Amino acid sequence: MSNFRRSQNQSNPNKLNAILSTLIFILILNVTMQIWLLYVALNNALDNNKEILIPAFVASLILFIIGISLLYYLPTGNRNIRK
Amino acid sequence: MSKEDNLNKNWKKDFPIEKQQATNVSRRDFAKFLTLVSGGLMVGSGLVTAKAYLYPKEEVLGEHFVCNKDEVPLGGTRAFVIEGSTIPYILIHLETGEFKAYEQKCTHLSCSVFYKPGTGVIHCPCHEGSFDAKTGNVLAGPPPRALPKLDVFFKDDAVYVRAVQEEKIAKL
């Protein structure tokens, strides 16, 4: 069976590659920012500065939600090409 | 069987997956794994916040007697603990005549710090951290934060300590 999406993918096999690479790049960026946020939050918690903790947590949560919603665009690959 | 044949037939039989599919699979898993890590960091951040709000660091309550002024010579120090707590503190008699009290745990990895007489520097031997003996601020080395301090005050000749009062105002 053929459909539009599959023939598109077959004629442009590099497209999925680009999507996936971009996704991974953005995810790594997000995780880097979250590591930094956690580091700052921990240092400030130990220093008894509480004002920054909730904003840091919210920022971390937003980054996580962005990551989760990006997974929706994760390509599933070109299945059944050979059959 | 020649090497050519082997490459062309058997290898593909043993591993009947398209090259593109193979790379897609592992990178997709990697992307999912990254999201998992992201979730972990988010939870970690939440735990730090919850811990800070639910179990705040206990403050030193009231006033505590340490020793008499003449027991600590100029440039000398004295270690003490406050009753009901295990945190070690040091009292420093600076060359300027001032008394200062700090937590003795380095803010880097909790080694115990000591005062270098004559220099105005509190030193941590573990990774060569240095703190300013006047303020507790970090001068050099890996410690990320200033040493926590106590207020020192006197009643006649006796040295007392209490929690820092004006800290909140000074920070703003």
Ligand code: FES
């Ligand atoms: S523990 Fe003091 S500098 Fe590392």
